[in-house]
Amino acid sequence: MKINKERLKKHLMKLGSIGYTEGQGITRQAFTPTYEEAKKYVRNLMENIGLKVYEDSVGNLFGKLEGKGKKKSIIMGSHIDSVPNGGIFDGSLGVLGAIECIQTLMENNHTTQYDLEVAAFIGEEGTEVGGTFGSKCFTGEVSFQEKDIAYLETVGISKEDIRSAKRSPKTVKHYLELHIEQGNILDTEGLSIGIVKGIVGIAQYKAEVKGKANHAGTTPMHLRDDALVKASKVINQINEIVNQLGAPLVGTVGHIQAHPGAINVIPGKVDFTIELRDVSKERVETAMNLVKESCKDLNLSIEKLEYEWEVNLDQDIQSEIEKACKDLGYNYKFMYSGAGHDANPLSKIASTGMIFVPSKNGISHAPGEWTEWEDIDKGVNTLLLTLLHLDKE
Amino acid sequence: MKINKERLKKHLMKLGSIGYTEGQGITRQAFTPTYEEAKKYVRNLMENIGLKVYEDSVGNLFGKLEGKGKKKSIIMGSHIDSVPNGGIFDGSLGVLGAIECIQTLMENNHTTQYDLEVAAFIGEEGTEVGGTFGSKCFTGEVSFQEKDIAYLETVGISKEDIRSAKRSPKTVKHYLELHIEQGNILDTEGLSIGIVKGIVGIAQYKAEVKGKANHAGTTPMHLRDDALVKASKVINQINEIVNQLGAPLVGTVGHIQAHPGAINVIPGKVDFTIELRDVSKERVETAMNLVKESCKDLNLSIEKLEYEWEVNLDQDIQSEIEKACKDLGYNYKFMYSGAGHDANPLSKIASTGMIFVPSKNGISHAPGEWTEWEDIDKGVNTLLLTLLHLDKE
Numbered sequence: 190m191k192i193n194k195e196r197l198k199k200h201l202m203k204l205g206s207i208g209y210t211e212g213q214g215i216t217r218q219a220f221t222p223t224y225e226e227a228k229k230y231v232r233n234l235m236e237n238i239g240l241k242v243y244e245d246s247v248g249n250l251f252g253k254l255e256g257k258g259k260k261k262s263i264i265m266g267s268h269i270d271s272v273p274n275g276g277i278f279d280g281s282l283g284v285l286g287a288i289e290c291i292q293t294l295m296e297n298n299h300t301t302q303y304d305l306e307v308a309a310f311i312g313e314e315g316t317e318v319g320g321t322f323g324s325k326c327f328t329g330e331v332s333f334q335e336k337d338i339a340y341l342e343t344v345g346i347s348k349e350d351i352r353s354a355k356r357s358p359k360t361v362k363h364y365l366e367l368h369i370e371q372g373n374i375l376d377t378e379g380l381s382i383g384i385v386k387g388i389v390g391i392a393q394y395k396a397e398v399k400g401k402a403n404h405a406g407t408t409p410m411h412l413r414d415d416a417l418v419k420a421s422k423v424i425n426q427i428n429e430i431v432n433q434l435g436a437p438l439v440g441t442v443g444h445i446q447a448h449p450g451a452i453n454v455i456p457g458k459v460d461f462t463i464e465l466r467d468v469s470k471e472r473v474e475t476a477m478n479l480v481k482e483s484c485k486d487l488n489l490s491i492e493k494l495e496y497e498w499e500v501n502l503d504q505d506i507q508s509e510i511e512k513a514c515k516d517l518g519y520n521y522k523f524m525y526s527g528a529g530h531d532a533n534p535l536s537k538i539a540s541t542g543m544i545f546v547p548s549k550n551g552i553s554h555a556p557g558e559w560t561e562w563e564d565i566d567k568g569v570n571t572l573l574l575t576l577l578h579l580d581k582e
Numbered sequence: 583m584k585i586n587k588e589r590l591k592k593h594l595m596k597l598g599s600i601g602y603t604e605g606q607g608i609t610r611q612a613f614t615p616t617y618e619e620a621k622k623y624v625r626n627l628m629e630n631i632g633l634k635v636y637e638d639s640v641g642n643l644f645g646k647l648e649g650k651g652k653k654k655s656i657i658m659g660s661h662i663d664s665v666p667n668g669g670i671f672d673g674s675l676g677v678l679g680a681i682e683c684i685q686t687l688m689e690n691n692h693t694t695q696y697d698l699e700v701a702a703f704i705g706e707e708g709t710e711v712g713g714t715f716g717s718k719c720f721t722g723e724v725s726f727q728e729k730d731i732a733y734l735e736t737v738g739i740s741k742e743d744i745r746s747a748k749r750s751p752k753t754v755k756h757y758l759e760l761h762i763e764q765g766n767i768l769d770t771e772g773l774s775i776g777i778v779k780g781i782v783g784i785a786q787y788k789a790e791v792k793g794k795a796n797h798a799g800t801t802p803m804h805l806r807d808d809a810l811v812k813a814s815k816v817i818n819q820i821n822e823i824v825n826q827l828g829a830p831l832v833g834t835v836g837h838i839q840a841h842p843g844a845i846n847v848i849p850g851k852v853d854f855t856i857e858l859r860d861v862s863k864e865r866v867e868t869a870m871n872l873v874k875e876s877c878k879d880l881n882l883s884i885e886k887l888e889y890e891w892e893v894n895l896d897q898d899i900q901s902e903i904e905k906a907c908k909d910l911g912y913n914y915k916f917m918y919s920g921a922g923h924d925a926n927p928l929s930k931i932a933s934t935g936m937i938f939v940p941s942k943n944g945i946s947h948a949p950g951e952w953t954e955w956e957d958i959d960k961g962v963n964t965l966l967l968t969l970l971h972l973d974k975e
Contacts, residue, residue, distance in 0.1 A: 372800030389799060393845055405834035406782060406859050406920030407765030408944055410825050417835050418821045421814035428811045432803050441798035442810055444843045452786055452836045452855040462845040466799050527799030551801055 190297050192573055194566045197289045201565070204230055204269070204285060205277030214556030215277055219248070219270040219312035219322065220344040227269050231284060231309055238292045240307065246350040248311040249323040254291055256301040256580075261362035263301070263579060264539070265290065265572065266308030267531055268323070275314070276369075276558020278565070282546070283367045284309045286569040290576060301580045303362050310531045316340075324531035328538045329355035358538035363506065363579055366532045367544045367572045369560050373551025374524060381567045382521035383545030384510045388536075389437060389466040389527050390499035392473050398423060399488040402449060402457025413455055417447045419487040420459035423480070427463060430479045437525040438467040438476060463491070468499040468525050500533050506542030506579065513574035519567050544571050583690050585966055587959045590682045594958070597623055597662065597678060598670030607949030608670055612641070612663040612705035612715065613737040620662050624677060624702055631685045633700065639743040641704040642716040647684055649694040649973075654755040656694070656972060657932070658683065658965065659701030660924055661716070668707070669762075669951020671958070675939070676760045677702045679962040683969060694973045696755050703924045709733075717924035721931045722748035751931035756899065756972055759925045760937045760965045762953050766944025767917060774960045775914035776938030777903045781929075782830060782859040782920055783892035785866050791816060792881040795842060795850025806848055810840045812880040813852035816873070820856060823872045830918040831860040831869060856884070861892040861918055893926050899935030899972065906967035912960050937964050 267283025400416030660676025
């Protein structure tokens with residue numbers, strides 16, 4: 190049983206045209222009219238193939254096909270919102286791929302043991318209230334501040350709506366998400382399928398190096414305490430330590446500012462951000478301790494901003510995905526996701542699996558995002574076969 | 583013959599109160615009402631001791647005492663404008679110290695061979711038209727752009743005014759400037775007098791390091807091209823190379839910006855400034871060539887912004903200052919000025935000397951600028967004795 194590659198392509202191109210501008214990619218953020226248009230397109234698709242469509246109180250969209258009587262759902266899905274100037278596959282592939290799987294099953298008169306649901310979660314990409322908004326509401330994992338609530342009210346969502354969107358975990362058997370990798374590992378290694386072992390945790394820090402601001406002309410080198418020279422050493426240390434500890438750990442200094450920031454003044458203070466990601470909180474903490482230890486003479490202070498810890502995906506599902514790849518003859522690798530997904534919250538209420546397809550040159554969240562149609566086809570067939578394997582339990 | 587320390591202190595404190603706010607220092611930029619008030623105070627002082635006062639067409643203020651007939655002037659001076667939130671001695675000391683020297687001579691019925699002039703040059707600190715405005719007009723070293731002229735017209739200065747302010751070099755024998763060091767060399771070494779050998783040249787550059795912007799989570803370390811990691815290496819290289827080449831060379835990266843500058847994006851481009859100062863243009867160029875060579879694999883590009891080359895001060899005057907220090911029993915050292923002064927333009931039309939007194943902790947251009955009264959006294963006595971030595975020629 191194989192999916193209809195051309196039909197899927199047509200739907201991806203059609204959905205991908207909503208909010209699209211040539212050269213500028215897709216701009217289709219949650220709670221916008223463009224987003225509503227995309228949701229309507231997906232709703233029609235679901236209805237046309239005979240799914241029972243339901244939108245919850247925060248805007249998550251579901252299409253359901255009943256199975257043979259096991260009163261739990263295998264949910265397949267992702268999101269249909271985008272970042273500003275994003276690509277056409279990020280999220281949409283997981284939603285339209287799931288619909289294509291169900292349509293293929295129906296055409297083959299295959300009725301599953303479990304109920305099947307396609308989910309299009311709202312606000313996976315960051316909005317004013319952060320990312321994975323819809324899936325967090327769905328799993329009940331929400332802790333919004335007053336300012337978030339105030340924002341949500343402007344888009345017609347109340348506290349009560351958030352509470353109502355919570356689904357009982359008892360109704361969910363598995364969650365499966367097909368997504369583009371957004372990194373360059375599969376593309377670099379020439380592989381078609383990534384079997385996701387886990388999603389890295391993200392630790393963000395605010396760092397400050399203090400020195401002494403002084404006249405850049407009258408202060409000789411041996412009497413300087415240059416905060417930027419010291420911060421440069423810290424940045425190199427972070428890079429070296431992260432490289433030594435090895436993958437999947439990554440470390441990034443993305444923002445830096447020297448004070449006062451004038452061409453003729455020795456910087457007295459430098460602020461910068463540090464982001465560390467790994468599947469082990471301990472390894473992140475080890476890295477940070479090594480950085481602090483190696484920079485202890487550099488007047489460095491570090492403040493934790495946010496932790497969002499790692500998710501380990503279900504090992505049985507990983508095995509089923511691997512079996513599917515072998516059956517289909519697709520090359521694959523086990524890997525970690527460096528970005529967060531709707532699978533993060535879902536993994537807290539159901540056994541969860543993720544399938545990656547390659548991103549050309551690792552580009553995502555940019556107009557240059559692309560995945561070859563052949564890999565799209567392979568990804569959805571892997572999703573379908575995994576679903577069939579899991580349904581036999 | 584010694585100056586009147588208490589009288590000088592009184593005048594410095596009084597002039598230092600114009601534009602002063604407790605904790606905020608002095609804000610007394612050229613072409614402001616506060617500046618006019620300070621100029622009026624100095625004019626009155628000059629007139630009260632019997633100097634012939636003259637203000638030129640751009641606002642430079644002079645007080646003259648005729649000598650025994652040598653038709654040339656020994657000019658002593660500096661400036662009475664300040665940076666925003668500056669200190670009370672920067673500039674003012676050179677002007678009020680010169681008036682104190684002349685008053686002391688008059689009280690001792692000493693008439694010099696040469697005419698004596700005190701000069702308070704306008705706009706030494708940067709304004710919209712750059713620094714050392716008044717002294718550049720005085721020496722005729724001006725090349726203003728249209729936008730500068732447009733600005734000057736708003737403060738009542740025309741092209742003709744600039745031309746008229748030029749003094750014939752034939753009328754000037756020497757220029758002597760007493761100034762605070764603005765660095766921490768004298769203070770660190772416990773010395774009272776700096777004999778300035780020269781003023782460093784300043785070379786400013788705009789640098790850019792290119793990498794590849796990418797997702798900070800999904801891009802593994804070995805597939806990154808992080809512009810900030812590379813820029814950090816460049817900054818460390820600059821620091822090491824400048825240290826190796828040795829004093830008086832100094833090198834500073836004062837401003838830096840990473841693009842796009844988000845906590846979760848690998849920087850694709852980093853812009854920063856480089857400033858190098860030395861008394862030898864060749865050494866600055868050597869340093870820059872070593873930086874380029876050592877960073878040739880880091881995708882670094884460097885654009886020259888401005889050069890303002892070094893000034894070597896008169897060696898005979900340096901010897902006279904040294905003799906004065908020895909006669910007076912003051913400890914001293916020969917040194918370079920890391921900052922520009924009115925002495926830069928003046929050195930192009932007359933043999934010029936500069937005397938430094940210590941800046942506590944090297945602080946200047948900030949409310950914390952300070953010089954001990956004892957060092958103020960020594961500086962002005964050194965100026966007076968140097969003047970007497972030079973007048974005997």
